[in-house]
Amino acid sequence: MTIIPYCAIVASANMAVFGMLIGTFAKMHSKTHSQVHLGMVFFASMLFLDNAINVYTYFVMFDLYQAALLPFVLLVRIVQLVGAIVFLKITWQ
8 A cells, every 4th residue: 555645635734734824924915015924925835836736746646656755755744734734823823
C-alpha cells in the first residue's frame, strides 16, 4: 500500500488552512490597505498553489514518485500543516 493518499489528504488540509489565511489577510487588507497584508495574501496564495499542484501530481504522476521518497514527502507536508495551523492561530489572536 502506498502513502500517496495520505500525502494528498495532508496537502488538502494545507490548502484549507491557507485558504483561511488568504481570507483573513484579504479582510485585513480591505480594512487597513496595508501592503503587509497584501504581501501575506500573496505568500499564502503561493503556498496554496504549491499544495494544489502537489495534490494533482500525487494522482496524475504517482508512478514517478519513488517509494522510498514518499515518507519524506509526507513529513514535509505534515510539518507545513503544523506551521500553517500555528500561523493561523497566531493571526486570529
